Amino acid sequence: MKKRNIVLSTILAGTVFSVASVGIARAEPRGGCGAQGHHTSVQEGHMGHDGFGHKFKRLNLTEAQRDQMFEIRYAQKPAMRSKMKELHRARQALREAATADNYDLRQVQTLAQAQAKTLAEMIVMRTETRHKIYAILTPEQRQQLSQMREHRGGHDESRRDL
Numbered sequence: 161m162k163k164r165n166i167v168l169s170t171i172l173a174g175t176v177f178s179v180a181s182v183g184i185a186r187a188e189p190r191g192g193c194g195a196q197g198h199h200t201s202v203q204e205g206h207m208g209h210d211g212f213g214h215k216f217k218r219l220n221l222t223e224a225q226r227d228q229m230f231e232i233r234y235a236q237k238p239a240m241r242s243k244m245k246e247l248h249r250a251r252q253a254l255r256e257a258a259t260a261d262n263y264d265l266r267q268v269q270t271l272a273q274a275q276a277k278t279l280a281e282m283i284v285m286r287t288e289t290r291h292k293i294y295a296i297l298t299p300e301q302r303q304q305l306s307q308m309r310e311h312r313g314g315h316d317e318s319r320r321d322l
Contacts, residue, residue: 218308219301232292236285243282250275 221229250271257268297305 219297219304221301225296228296229293232289232296236289240282240285243278243285246278247275247282250278 216229253271254268254275257264257271294302
């Protein structure tokens with residue numbers, strides 16, 4: 161019974177991380193034609209479909225701020241893509257371990273820990289990007305952003321936007 165609970169817990173953890181990784185995948189900055197074929201234009205104030213565009217468009221960013229934001233967001237893209245590949249490989253390995261003839265609990269635990277580590281690294285990368293973008297805002301723009309959050313009622317603090 162105890163082994164069954166461990167197996168179920170491991171599968172549940174894998175599922176949670178998989179669901180969370182979907183959010184991270186959507187958080188990956190896109191330029192040009194993104195994964196879903198949507199064209200994004202930073203110069204027009206649109207930053208893709210990840211929560212940045214609508215908010216920052218209302219902040220009346222200067223061209224220099226838009227350029228900085230572009231550089232910040234796209235500088236992380238190769239590293240984020242690499243992490244997404246790692247996450248995909250970890251999920252695939254867990255699926256294979258779950259259906260293996262000889263189930264190896266230690267292997268599953270190791271794979272789950274590797275997946276969790278990769279996901280944590282992606283969250284840190286995303287948070288660093290948010291911080292860098294927040295740092296380029298003027299005090300007035302930060303205040304306006306704060307007011308937009310309050311107006312929203314704080315219901316979606318887990319979203320990817322600032």
